[in-house]
Structures are given as C-alpha cells and as structure tokens.
Amino acid sequence: MTAFFTAKVALVTGAGSGIGRATALAFAAAGARVSAADIAIEAAEETAALITHSGGTCLPMYADISDAEQAAASVAKTVAAFGRLDIAFNNAGISGGRPGQDDFDEIRYDRVMAINAKGVWLGMKYQIPEMLRGGGGAIVNMASIAGLTGVGALAYTASKHAVIGMTKAAAVRYAGESIRINAICPGAVDTPMFARATAGTASPPAGTTGPLAAPADIATAVLFLCSAEARFITGHPLVVDGGILAG
Amino acid sequence: MFNLAGRVAIVTGGNRGIGLAIAEGLAKAGAAIVIAARDKAAGQEAAASLGASAMFIETDVTNPESCYAMVRGTEDRFGRLDILVNNAGIMRFGRAEETALADWQAVLDINLTGAFLCAQAAYPAMRRQKAGKIINISSLAAIFGTAAGAAYASSKGGLVQLTRSLAVSWGPDNIQVNAILPGYIESDLTRRAEVERPGAFDAKRARTPACRIGLPEDIAGAAIFLASDASSFITGTSLTVDGGYAIQL
Numbered sequence: 001m002t003a004f005f006t007a008k009v010a011l012v013t014g015a016g017s018g019i020g021r022a023t024a025l026a027f028a029a030a031g032a033r034v035s036a037a038d039i040a041i042e043a044a045e046e047t048a049a050l051i052t053h054s055g056g057t058c059l060p061m062y063a064d065i066s067d068a069e070q071a072a073a074s075v076a077k078t079v080a081a082f083g084r085l086d087i088a089f090n091n092a093g094i095s096g097g098r099p100g101q102d103d104f105d106e107i108r109y110d111r112v113m114a115i116n117a118k119g120v121w122l123g124m125k126y127q128i129p130e131m132l133r134g135g136g137g138a139i140v141n142m143a144s145i146a147g148l149t150g151v152g153a154l155a156y157t158a159s160k161h162a163v164i165g166m167t168k169a170a171a172v173r174y175a176g177e178s179i180r181i182n183a184i185c186p187g188a189v190d191t192p193m194f195a196r197a198t199a200g201t202a203s204p205p206a207g208t209t210g211p212l213a214a215p216a217d218i219a220t221a222v223l224f225l226c227s228a229e230a231r232f233i234t235g236h237p238l239v240v241d242g243g244i245l246a247g
Numbered sequence: 248m249f250n251l252a253g254r255v256a257i258v259t260g261g262n263r264g265i266g267l268a269i270a271e272g273l274a275k276a277g278a279a280i281v282i283a284a285r286d287k288a289a290g291q292e293a294a295a296s297l298g299a300s301a302m303f304i305e306t307d308v309t310n311p312e313s314c315y316a317m318v319r320g321t322e323d324r325f326g327r328l329d330i331l332v333n334n335a336g337i338m339r340f341g342r343a344e345e346t347a348l349a350d351w352q353a354v355l356d357i358n359l360t361g362a363f364l365c366a367q368a369a370y371p372a373m374r375r376q377k378a379g380k381i382i383n384i385s386s387l388a389a390i391f392g393t394a395a396g397a398a399y400a401s402s403k404g405g406l407v408q409l410t411r412s413l414a415v416s417w418g419p420d421n422i423q424v425n426a427i428l429p430g431y432i433e434s435d436l437t438r439r440a441e442v443e444r445p446g447a448f449d450a451k452r453a454r455t456p457a458c459r460i461g462l463p464e465d466i467a468g469a470a471i472f473l474a475s476d477a478s479s480f481i482t483g484t485s486l487t488v489d490g491g492y493a494i495q496l
Contacts, residue, residue, distance in 0.1 A: 004248060030248065168494040175456030175491040217480035223248060224477060229468025232430070232461050235494040239484040246483020247415035 004227055005032035009082040011074060012036055013065050013123060014092030016043025018191030019142070021050075022215035023089055023222050028056030030223060032087065035078040037063040039092070057082075065092050066114040071122035075130055085130040087226045090123040091142040095197040096156040103154035116159035117166075124170055128179060136178030138226040141167045143183040145241050160185075164237045171235030180234040182225045187241030189213045211242035249475045252277035255325040256474065257317065259308055259365055260335030262289040264434035265384060265463045269332055270297060272467030273474060278330065281321045283308070283365075308335050308361030314368035328372040330474045333362035334384040336402075338436055340444065343397040351398045358402035359409065366413055370422070379422035380474045383410050384466075385485065387428050387493055395444075403428075407485050414483030423482040425473045430489025432461040457490030 010027040014020035016038030028034045028051040036051075038044035041062040048060035059081045063074040078085055096112035120141045131137030146152030147160030164183050171181040188194060190212045221240045224230055239245055256273045260266040261282040270280050274297045282297075283306035284290040294303040304320045307313040321328050336358045339350045362383050373379025386403040393400040407426050414424040431437065431451035441448055452460050469488045472478050487493045 171491050172456045172495055176458045211480075213480045220248060220477035221481065224468075224472045227468070229249065229472060230488075231468065232457065232465035232488050232490050233469065233486070234457065234491045236487050238481075238486065240481050241484075242480050243414045243418045243482040246411040 004030040004223070005087070008032045008086040009078060009084050010034050010087035010089065010226070011078050011085060011127065012089045012091060013063065013074070013119070014038055014142075015047050016040045018193055019186070019189060019215045019218045020089070020091040021047045023091065023219040024058065025050060026216070026219040026223055027087070028058060029054065033057040033082045034059070035074065035081070036060045037065065037074045037092070039064050065090075065119040065123060068122055071119070072126045075126040079130055084134045085127060086134060086137050088123060088127040088137070088139045089142070089222055089226075090120040090139065092119055093142055093159075093193075095193050096153045096159075098197065099151065099153050101153070109155040112153075112155035112159050113162070116156065117162040120163050121166055124166070124181070128170070128174060131179050132177060137180075138230075139170075139179065139181045140222050140225050141181070141183045143167070143185045143237055145185050145187050145239060145245055147183070147185055147237065148239070148245065167237065168235045175234050180225075180230070182230075182234060183237040184218060184222055184225070185237050185239045185241065186213060186218050187211075187244045189215060189218055191215055213240065213242060248477050249276050249471045251330075251471070251475060254278040254329040254474070255281070255321060255327050256330035256332065257281045257283050257321055257328065257365070257369070258332040258334055259283045259306065259361070261332070262286055262293040264436060265429060265432060265466050266332070266334040267293050268463030268467045269334060269470040270301070272464075272471050273330065273332075274298070274301060276471050276475070278474070279325050281317070281325075283317045284335065308365055309356045311364050311368070314364045317365070318368045318372060322372060327376060328369055329376070329378065330380045330382070331365060331369045332382045332384065332470060332474075333365055333406075335361055336384065336436075338396065338399050338440060340395045340440070342395060346398060354398035355402050355405075358399070359405040362406055363409055366409075366424075370417065373417075373422050374420045377421050379417075379420070381413060381422065381424040382470055382473050383424070383426045385410070385426040385428050387430055387487065387489055389426075389428055389485070390493055410485065411483045418482060423473075423478065425478070425481060425483065426485040427466060427469050427473070428485050428487045428489065428493070429466050430455065430461050430487070430492040432463060432466065434463055451492070454495055455490045455492045456495050459490060461488070461490060
C-alpha cells in the first residue's frame with residue numbers, strides 16, 4: 001500500500017476531524033505528502049502530528065475554504081512546501097442542522113452553500129491550474145447520499161446536489177487533460193459532525209438510520225478514486241452507504 | 248490496501264477480454280483464480296497463463312447444475328470461495344422488431360440469468376464464511392437505450408437491479424454485491440462488432456471526455472477494489488468505468 005502514492009502530493013480540506021482526518025492519515029500511510037487544511041488549526045495540527053508520528057510528511061494549515069483568497073492560499077502553500085499538487089480531496093463541509101428545521105432560514109442557506117458548494121468550487125478553481133501544470137491529477141469532492149436523494153436538511157441536500165453537478169461538469173471539461181474528478185457519497189458515518197447533527201434526537205433523522213460507516217471506510221474509497229486503479233473513472237459519484245440507496 | 252492474498256475468486260468468462268484482465272488483476276493482488284467458461288482450450292490457456300494458483304472449470308452459466316459444479320470444484324481445489332465475478336456475456340445485434348425470440352432469450356440467459364444462477368450457487372459458501380464479494384459486470388447499456396441491442400441493454404439493466412436486490416438480501420450475511428458499468432471497451436466482443444458494424448470505435452471515442460476507448464485493464468482496478476476489504480461499506484452500487492462517457496451527451 002505504501003507504494004500507491006509515493007512521490008504524490010495530496011491536499012485534504014477539513015482534515016482536522018472525521019473523514020478528512022482519516023483520509024489524510026490514509027494518504028500519508030500510502031506514501032503521499034499531505035497538506036491538512038482546516039478552519040480549526042489545532043485540529044489540523046493534531047492530524048499532522050499523528051502523521052508525523054507514524055513517519056509521514058504533513059503540512060497543517062488554517063483555511064476557511066469558503067474564502068477565495070484562503071482557498072488559493074491552501075494550494076499555494078502546498079506547492080511552496082512540496083513543489084506540486086497531484087491530489088485534492090475537497091472534504092470540508094457542515095451539516096446545516098436537522099432536516100425540517102430552519103429549511104428556509106436564509107442565513108443558514110447561504111452559510112451551508114458557501115462552505116459545502118462554493119468551497120468545493122473554489123477548491124477546484126485553484127487546484128486544477130496547478131494540476132494542469134503538473135501534467136494531471138485527481139480530485140475527489142465530498143458529496144453525500146443527500147446529493148442523490150431528498151434526505152437531509154434542505155440547504156445541505158441542495159449543496160450536495162450542487163457538488164455532484166459541478167463534479168460532473170468539471171470532469172467532462174478536464175478528462176482530456178488527465179485530470180479525473182469524482183465525488184464520494186457516504187451514507188451515515190461515525191464522525192463528530194454526524195454526532196452533532198443527530199445529538200438529542202429521539203429517533204435518528206430520515207436517511208441516517210442505516211448502518212454507520214467508520215471514517216476509514218470512506219477514506220479507502222477516496223484513495224481508490226485517486227489511485228491509478230481508477231484511471232478510467234471520472235465524473236462518478238461513488239456511493240459508500242452500506243446499501244441504503246439500493247433498498 | 249487492495250491486498251487479496253488468501254482469497255479465492257471465480258471469474259466467469261475469464262478466458263478473454265475484460266474477464267481475463269480482471270482475472271489477471273485479481274491474481275496480481277494475490278487471489279487464487281478459477282476461470283469458469285465454456286471454451287475449454289481458451290480457458291485452460293488463460294488459467295495456465297495466471298500461474299500455479301489458477302485453474303479452469305468448464306462451465307455453462309445458464310445451467311444451474313454446472314454453476315453448482317463450478318463452486319464445488321472451486322472449494323475442492325482451494326477450500327473456499329470469497330469473490331464471484333459475473334462477467335460472462337454475449338452481444339447480439341438487431342433491431343427490436345426483427346429480433347428472434349431465440350436471440351433475445353440467449354442474451355438474457357447468459358447475461359442475466361447466468362449471473363443469477365452463479366450467485367445462487369456461490370451463496371452457501373459465502374454465507375458459511377460470513378463474507379463474500381459479488382461483482383456483476385454490467386454495461387453503460389444499463390443506462391442508455393441501444394437501437395440495435397434491446398436484448399443486451401435489457402440484460403445489463405436487469406443486472407443492475409439484480410445487484411441491488413442481492414445487496415439488500417445478502418447484506419446481513421456480510422456479502423457485498425456491486426456492479427461495474429464499463430464504457431466502450433476494446434475487447435474481442437467489440438472488435439468483432441466493429442467488423443460487423445464499423446464506426447463504433449470512432450463514434451464512442453469522439454463522445455468520451457477522456458478522448459479514448461477503454462481497455463480491459465482499465466476495468467481490472469475497479470474489480471480489485473470491489474473485491475477487497477477497502478470496499479467493505481460499498482454494496483448495491485453501480486460503478487461506471489467509462490472515461491466520463493455517461494456524463495457527456
């Protein structure tokens with residue numbers, strides 16, 4: 001597994017916890033040098049410490065990926081430190097509350113769309129030129145099964161549909177230039193975000209009642225999509241949900 | 248990450264094309280391989296090319312007895328069965344109004360019923376082991392209509408629904424069932440079709456965002472992933488491996 005990403009450089013946003021941290025660790029364990037961006041810098045530093053402790057290389061950084069300058073800076077800092085960018089996992093996101101609650105709260109809508117949708121868009125905007133310079137790359141954008149169905153808080157569901165749409169549009173545009181762009185669609189995953197979103201509910205909200213994945217279950221799928229084994233896969237929203245959508 | 252050491256895989260139609268590339272990929276990842284196919288000479292040759300941990304079992308996937316014998320033969324030789332790749336398939340062209348019932352039936356029998364029968368035969372072993380991976384090789388024809396291939400498209404669409412149903416049904420047994428939808432792949436099947444109806448390669452290449460036709464080896468990586476523990480939370484899904492063809496008009 002170590003050989004999979006040797007000499008590769010991966011940028012992971014939202015790398016301070018949950019799926020982002022698990023994926024940053026997995027990339028590092030597979031040989032990549034990793035940039036760990038998070039709005040919680042202490043959490044990103046913790047991820048970096050975990051990686052360094054296991055003999056890997058990781059650059060932690062603060063980034064609010066809904067801000068264009070900071071999204072650009074996350075790419076620039078990565079390239080300054082490691083000389084290139086081969087892989088990006090645009091993972092940072094927020095849940096936007098519970099389904100049915102504050103569905104038409106404008107502030108909430110703007111905030112969820114700014115982070116979950118525009119944050120991914122900004123990520124690709126600055127990552128793609130760097131990958132073109134390096135001769136190609138692979139991007140995975142964090143969607144959700146809420147990007148394929150009507151479950152989840154309204155703004156969250158809208159933002160995840162947007163992520164899948166922009167993933168496909170960008171995939172079509174850059175497939176001929178050796179950049180593959182895919183999305184990942186987890187069901188319920190055992191993360192701090194999921195715990196916060198479901199805390200205090202008598203019964204779990206719709207769409208969160210299936211089996212609970214571990215963050216590592218999602219990380220392996222992200223690594224696959226970024227690996228040479230997936231070289232002919234692009235524009236695909238890969239569902240990792242324990243079979244919820246199938247039934 | 249994608250280590251299959253100690254695992255045993257059956258690949259139906261594994262004697263050529265996508266099936267052989269998958270068999271080679273799984274073998275390289277460490278799995279022992281059973282090539283299950285009708286063509287004895289090609290099957291034995293394919294198994295021999297994979298080395299000592301591979302064997303050929305002559306199999307007719309449309310015959311339930313033959314499918315059970317395939318699984319028995321696998322367990323007799325390797326002691327277990329972890330992975331079943333339902334890849335055997337045929338293509339027959341013809342406009343719907345001119346398609347003979349025998350042609351329709353032959354395509355459905357091999358492509359769809361064959362996968363069902365092999366899965367049925369594999370289930371007892373996988374349930375006993377409390378683990379299993381079934382990978383159905385469907386097609387983009389499961390998503391798009393095909394003017395000259397209603398039977399093929401119907402069989403491949405059926406395979407996606409079979410995938411979902413088996414995933415739901417056998418999930419509690421820790422058996423993951425997924426489909427791979429290859430785009431247009433340069434294989435024996437499509438090279439023969441190109442002779443019968445020239446122009447498909449150019450047309451498909453022009454429509455593929457990645458600007459190329461797929462190769463059988465392109466499919467192997469997805470099969471390795473879906474056969475490995477790395478995909479243990481993925482079931483009932485359809486993975487397109489098509490250079491972006493499905494998202495382009």
